[in-house]
Amino acid sequence: MGVWRDKVEVADVNGAVAATLYLGDAYAVMPALIAAGALQRAETACVTDPPYEFNTSGGGAFRKERPNMDAIEAAGLNRGFDISILDEPSLDGPGGAIADPQAWAASAVVFCHDNQGPAVWAALRARYRRAVACFWHKTNPQPLANKHYKADLELYFHAWDAGAHPVGALTEKTRVWRGSVGKSAFSHPTVKPLGLMAKIMTNVSARMIVDPFMGSGTTGVAAVRAGKRFVGVETDAEHFETAKKRLADGVLWQAPRTDVKAPGADEPATTGEQEALF
Numbered sequence: 001m002g003v004w005r006d007k008v009e010v011a012d013v014n015g016a017v018a019a020t021l022y023l024g025d026a027y028a029v030m031p032a033l034i035a036a037g038a039l040q041r042a043e044t045a046c047v048t049d050p051p052y053e054f055n056t057s058g059g060g061a062f063r064k065e066r067p068n069m070d071a072i073e074a075a076g077l078n079r080g081f082d083i084s085i086l087d088e089p090s091l092d093g094p095g096g097a098i099a100d101p102q103a104w105a106a107s108a109v110v111f112c113h114d115n116q117g118p119a120v121w122a123a124l125r126a127r128y129r130r131a132v133a134c135f136w137h138k139t140n141p142q143p144l145a146n147k148h149y150k151a152d153l154e155l156y157f158h159a160w161d162a163g164a165h166p167v168g169a170l171t172e173k174t175r176v177w178r179g180s181v182g183k184s185a186f187s188h189p190t191v192k193p194l195g196l197m198a199k200i201m202t203n204v205s206a207r208m209i210v211d212p213f214m215g216s217g218t219t220g221v222a223a224v225r226a227g228k229r230f231v232g233v234e235t236d237a238e239h240f241e242t243a244k245k246r247l248a249d250g251v252l253w254q255a256p257r258t259d260v261k262a263p264g265a266d267e268p269a270t271t272g273e274q275e276a277l278f
C-alpha cells in the first residue's frame with residue numbers, strides 16, 4: 001500500500017493469522033486500514049498505551065536518579081498523542097459540516113498520564129456510551145515524591161458502546177490491578193506488565209484488538225494469548241522488531257491449547273516491564 005514501511009503477519013500453530021504488525025506512522029496507517037475495510041467495528045477494541053504527556057524534569061534533587069526519564073524524552077514519549085487516532089477518517093457531515101466523531105472500534109482502553117486525563121476522558125465520553133477510570137496500582141514505586149505524591153498509580157480508561165461492555169468473571173471485573181514495575185528487558189522505556197494487559201483482555205469482549213501505538217508489543221502478546229486477533233502499528237523500527245519476536249513467542253502460548261508443547265523460556269515474570277514514570 002505504500003503507507004507502511006513493513007508489514008508482518010504472525011501465524012498461530014494452525015497457520016491462521018493471529019497478528020498483523022505494521023511498521024509506520026499510525027496517523028497514516030490507521031486511516032488506510034479503515035478505508036480498506038480491515039476492521040469490523042462491532043468486533044474490534046482499540047487497546048492502546050499512547051505517548052504520554054508530562055514533564056520529564058520533575059523529581060527535584062532525585063531527578064538524576066531517573067535515567068528512564070531521559071530515554072522517554074529522547075523517544076518523544078512525553079509529548080502526547082492526537083485523540084483523533086480513535087476516529088473514522090471522514091468527519092465531514094452533510095453539507096460539509098463537521099459530524100460527531102465516530103470511533104472505528106466499539107470499545108477502547110486508553111492509558112494516559114494524569115495531565116491527559118481530562119482531555120482523554122472528554123474525548124471518550126463524546127465517542128462512547130459509557131466510560132470508567134481504572135488503575136494500575138504500582139506496588140514498588142520509586143521511593144521519591146518531592147513536592148508531589150509517589151508515582152504509585154497509573155490511569156487508564158475503558159469506554160464502550162452498547163454490546164461491547166466489560167466482560168469477565170466478577171473476580172476479574174476489578175478497576176484496580178496491583179503489580180510491580182520492573183526494568184525493561186526489551187530496550188523500550190515504557191513496557192507495560194504482561195499481567196496488567198492480560199487482565200485487561202479478560203475485560204474486553206472484542207475478538208480483534210488494535211493497538212496503534214504498539215511499542216514492544218505487550219498488548220499484542222496478551223491479546224493472542226487470550227485467543228484474540230491482534231493488529232499493531234509501531235513507528236520505531238527497533239521496537240517493531242521486538243514486537244515481531246514477542247508475538248512469534250506469544251502465539252505459542254495461546255490459551256487454551258493442549259496440542260502445543262510449551263516453549264522452554266517464557267518471558268520473565270518480573271522484568272521486561274515499565275519502570276516508574278510518574
Ligand SMILES: C[S@@+](CC[C@H](N)C(=O)[O-])C[C@H]1O[C@@H](n2cnc3c(N)ncnc32)[C@H](O)[C@@H]1O
Pocket residue numbers: 024025026027049050051052077188190191192193212213214215216217218219233234235236239
Ligand atoms: C507508551 S509506548 C507503548 C508501549 C507498549 N505498551 C509496550 O508495552 O511496549 C508508545 C509507542 O508508540 C510509538 N509511537 C509514537 N508515535 C507513533 C506514531 N505516530 N505511530 C506509531 N507508533 C508511534 C512509540 O515509538 C512507542 O513505542
